[in-house]
Amino acid sequence: MSAQPVNPDLPPDHVTVFIDGVEMAAPKGSMIIHAADKAGIPIPRFCYHDKLSIAANCRMCLVDTEVGGRSAPKPSPACATPVMDGLKVFTRNDKALKAQRNVMEFLLINHPLDCPICDQGGECELQDLSLGYGRSVSRFSERKRVVADEDMGPLVATEMTRCIQCTRCVRFTAEVAGTYELGGMQRGENLQIGTYDGKPLTTELSGNVIDVCPVGALTNKVFRFRARPWELIAKESLGFHDALGSNLFLHLRRGDVMRAVPRDNEAVNECWLSDRDRYSHQGLYAEDRATVPLVRVASNGDAGDWREASWDEALAKAAQILRDNGADNLGVLVHPATSNEEGALLARLAEGLGTGNLDHRIAQRDLSDGATATQFATPVAEIEQADAIVIVGSNLRHEVPLLHQRVRKAWKQGARVHVVNPVDFEFAFDIASKAIVAPSKLADALGSTELARAVEGANHVAVILGAVAENGMHAAAIRAAAADFAKRANGTLNRIPQGANALGLSRLGVLPTTRDANAMLAEPRAAYVIHGIEPGLDFADQAAAMKALGGAQVVAFSHFACASTRRVADVILPIATLFENDATLANLDGREQRAVAAGKLPGDARQGWKVLRALGGELGLPGFEFTDLAGLRAGISARDVAVQAGAAPQAGQGGxxxxxxxxxxxxxxxxxxxxxxxxxxxxxxxxxxxxxxxxxxxxxxxxxxxxxxxxxxxxxxxxxxxxxxxxxxxxxxxxxxxxxxxxxxxxxxxxx
CATH class of the missing domain: 2.40.40.20 (Barwin-like endoglucanases)
Structure with missing residues (x-):
């Protein structure tokens, strides 16, 4: 006869456990450490991480257990011991504490005494736990071992003598990143973690090994020796290099951005951060950063002759250019990572000056269907629940690294991934079927019977359409074919917005009613406003862009006074990047997320919304009467715009x-x-x-x-x-x- 449950009122998939005398319900199959964490009862650990598989190799989480009045003969690892009905767990009795202290003594045997020079000092898990579980003296008299470091590339610094072989980094690269770049070599006292081949880490998520490392073995090479954690102030911000909008903290020292670390958000980036979002803050301090208003004096070669100006003079010059070239003579071109606040003001500026030539889709060649950004039909957090995923026209691993990681999670749970691409890009999961065809044939491949059969029988089909398709010469046909395929497969169409805030700008009407971005450049205007754009690199057709802008008067709201901006602009107004801005962005799920101004602005630069407010006031336009950010945000609302469809691009013949x-x-x-x-x-x-x-x-x-x-x-x-x-x-x-x-x-x- 089976034993009766301790609490018969519990659901059948739960059991009753007692941790340090506290009665609680825990799901069957879960581990002691899960129940303890849920109850807020601390258990020390090093190798355990709730996003990684259980390794149970550090033994720091040893606890005493008892079932049916009988105590276990030896301590049990809380991370690898399943709960059972009536289980009693003691995390702080003499048996448990003695075991935990003995483990700590073993971990410190070979650990170097270099906390004063270790970058992990002040935020080190080993440091914290050794305070509570370490002994005041060591009984180990032999020589400590030393492990030679290897160069893991420009992002991650190594001091592998400090490594305690928790294998978190190994499991991260294998299970989350999918690159299997790290592993354990040799055995026993000689065990060491490394890449074996001595090559740099190539995963686009490599910085996360810094976060999971509980000691100072893997640290941030860019941040190395620059500051101590207690000197830093954390500010909430967002990643803005793709449409996911990863949540992060910027750590500042005296107003300078020292580093970026992930901010947990299960619906967006979980606890991870792509390397692009983690290390891009280095660019804030580039030599060509725009720090003071500049006014063109005279033409002197391609870049012209420039002089510094006061804000009053620069704004007066910009206002004069816009007064002289209003209505259809003016084009307004906006970077798709521009914030909602700035986007709303740019739309008001265009409306006040009487122009319908306004667009943020500057990198897209085919706008003949009038397409704008749309939010994902399947939220990012639910992508991993799909059982069939079709990636169309995207190098997803590079385009949105953490969306690629979600697809990998779906694949690990049994989803079949299919690819339609012009290049067989490298992914960190197996591909069930692929059609590698020239760009003009992508639409036809979506209509093939082979692909239809491949997803037949799937309950949840998610189609992900990316930048290679969206920005190509055949985008309109591919978008139509993808929508048709998703409908026939009873699936969802998830078009990746082409820009960190392309969806927010579309909602706010930063869109053309007359000429789109391509038409504005193909049919040059007399004057342009460009906002947040690097003219030499950000447009779909650089030759057309530089020609059109070079022959016009240009007001540039710019983060950088680069050569291409100097070549085409007449006035350069220095503005903040998102890391220095109070801003709202809408990510690919349609989620409105806010960043606060973090880093101090360089020189005389200003937040973009403030500069636009001053320019609107100079021009006497309606909608610029607010006096603070709250007033601006109170007046922002969605705008429905009848988007003007553009001309179909001509791909040419031959070649x-x-x-x-x-x-x-x-x-x-x-x-x-x-x-x-x-x-x-x-x-x-x-x-x-x-x-x-x-x-x-x-x-x-x-x-x-x-x-x-x-x-x-x-x-x-x-x-x-x-x-x-x-x-x-x-x-x-x-x-x-x-x-x-x-x-x-x-x-x-x-x-x-």
């Missing part, structure tokens, strides 16, 4: 189709100026990659230099050869000056 993806660390001005990210192995530099048969036809070999040209321009690029590229396509990454010259469409490739 190879250009397949363009974003270089992971070249997506905006801040990442391009982060030295550590530019030194990362994933920053491969400008190049063109061809299918072997196309390279052979052009007489090109691996590493050779090729001249790549089309109607937009010509680039001389190093050649890569890979059968991962679809025949008939040439793959380049955007964000580099060399590849920016090509625009879109077809290209001719020949030996340089």
């Amino acid at each position: 190879l189709e250009l397949a363009v993806s974003q270089a992971i660390y070249r997506v905006d001005g801040l990442t391009r100026r982060a030295a550590a990210l530019q030194a990362h192995p994933l920053t491969v530099g400008p190049r063109v990659t061809l299918h072997p048969q196309d390279a052979s036809a052009a007489g090109l070999s691996e590493g050779a230099m090729a001249k790549v040209s089309n109607g937009s321009g010509t680039a001389t690029l190093q050649v890569g050869i890979s059968d991962s590229v679809a025949p008939g396509a040439a793959w380049v990454e955007s964000g580099y000056g060399a590849t920016a010259a090509l625009g879109g469409g077809r290209v001719e490739v020949e030996a340089a």
Whole structure:
């Protein structure tokens, strides 16, 4: 006869346990440490992490257990001991404390006494627990072991002598990142953690090993020796290099941003942060940062002759340009990472000046269907519950790293992932089926019977449409085909917004009623306002952009006074980046998230909404009467705009189709100026990659230099050869000056 449950009123999948005399219900199959954490009862641990598999190798969480009046003969690891009905757990009795103190003594045997120079000092789990569980003297008299460090790249610093072999970093790279780059080598006292081959970490999530490391073995190389944790002030902010909007804290010392760390949000980024969001703050302190208003004096070569000006003079000059060139003579071009506050004011500015030439879709070539950003039909947190996922036109691992990680979680739970792409991009999960075709054939591939059969029988099909498709020459056809496929498969269409706040700007009506971004540049206006844009790298067609802007009067709200901005602008108004701004952004789920001003503004720069408020006041426009941020936010509301559909782009004839993806660390001005990210192995530099048969036809070999040209321009690029590229396509990454010259469409490739 089976024993009766201690509490018969509990659900059948729960049991009753007693921890330090506290009665509680716990799910069957869960571990003691789960129940204790839920009840707020502390149990020391090192190897356990609630997002990683259980390793039970540090033994710091040893507790005393008792069942049916019989005590276990030896302490049990709380992280690996399942609960059972009537189980009694003692975390603080003599038996448990003695075991925990003995484990701590063993952990400290080889640990160096270098806390004063360790970057983890002040926020070290080993330091904290040794205070409570460590002995005042060591009985170990032998020599401590020393482990040679290896260079893990420009982001993560190593001091592996401090490592306590908790294997959190090993499990992170294997289970979450999916790159299996770290492991344990040798055995016993000689066990050490490393990469084995001595190569840098290549995962786009490598900085998270710093967060999971409980000691000072893995630390932030960019932050190293710059400040102590108790000197830092934390400010809530957001990642703005993709549409996920990862939650993070910026840590400041005397107003300077020292580092970024993740802020937990299970619905967005869980407890992780991509390297792009973690290290981009380096770009805040670039040499060409815009710090003071600049006014063009006279033309002197491409960049012109500039002088510093007061804010009053610069705003008066900008206002005069806008007064002289209102209505249809004016175009307003906005970076898609611009905040809601600034976007709302730009829409008011355009309306007050009588122009319908307003757009934030500056990197998209095909707007012939009038498409704007839409929120995910399946929230990010639910993507991992899908049983079939179709990735269309996206290098997802580089485009939205933590969305890629969600897809990996779905795959680990049994989901089948299918891919329709012009390049067989590298993913951290197995692909059930793939169609690698030239960009013009992506829409046809979505309508194939093979793909329809591949997802047949799936209960939850999630289609993810990314930047390669959205920004390409055939975007409208691919969007229509993806929507049709999702409908036929009874699935959801999830289009990744092309910009950190593309969805928010679309809601606020930062959209054209007359000319879209492409039309504004193809049919040059007499004057432009550009906001947050680096003109030489951020547009879909750089040649057309530089030509149109170069022949007009331009008011530039800019984070950087770079060469391309100086070449086209007449007035440069220095504004804050998001890390220095009070701002609201809408992420790909439609979630409105706020960042607070963190880093101090450089020089005489100002928050963008304040500059726009001053300019609107100078022009005497309605809607600029507020006096503070609260007043501005109170007046912001969604605007329905009848978006003007654009002209279909002409891809041209002959040659190879250009397949363009974003270089992971070249997506905006801040990442391009982060030295550590530019030194990362994933920053491969400008190049063109061809299918072997196309390279052979052009007489090109691996590493050779090729001249790549089309109607937009010509680039001389190093050649890569890979059968991962679809025949008939040439793959380049955007964000580099060399590849920016090509625009879109077809290209001719020949030996340089």
